[in-house]
Amino acid sequence: MSGVFSKFTTSLMGLLGESTSKPSAKARIGDIRQAMLDSLDGVAASHQLTKVSARILYAPDVQSLWYLRGDVMTLLAEALGESVASARLATISTLFIGLLPSAQKSRPTRLHH
Numbered sequence: 491m492s493g494v495f496s497k498f499t500t501s502l503m504g505l506l507g508e509s510t511s512k513p514s515a516k517a518r519i520g521d522i523r524q525a526m527l528d529s530l531d532g533v534a535a536s537h538q539l540t541k542v543s544a545r546i547l548y549a550p551d552v553q554s555l556w557y558l559r560g561d562v563m564t565l566l567a568e569a570l571g572e573s574v575a576s577a578r579l580a581t582i583s584t585l586f587i588g589l590l591p592s593a594q595k596s597r598p599t600r601l602h603h
Contacts, residue, residue: 529578533569
């Protein structure tokens with residue numbers, strides 16, 4: 491009987507743990523979204539800025555936000571220079587830790603700064 495009880499308890503705890511982690515993931519995605527938008531401060535208003543900002547606001551999931559980093563990098567590099575853009579994007583990229591599958595993470599670059 492104790493074996494059945496422990497399986498039930500483990501299953502119940504798994505369900506409860508899963509439900510409490512989802513709001514945390516949603517909050518983290520909101521933080522990423524806000525960080526991406528904040529990073530665009532200093533970029534002159536343009537059609538491209540409006541388009542990228544809208545895509546960030548309406549991205550349906552963390553993977554979509556991950557792929558939008560390239561668009562953010564392009565806007566920042568054009569407006570503020572590549573070194574500033576790279577630094578801002580590095581900060582944003584750390585926010586994705588634990589939210590993406592390992593195959594989707596950044597790979598080390600061969601470029602030397």
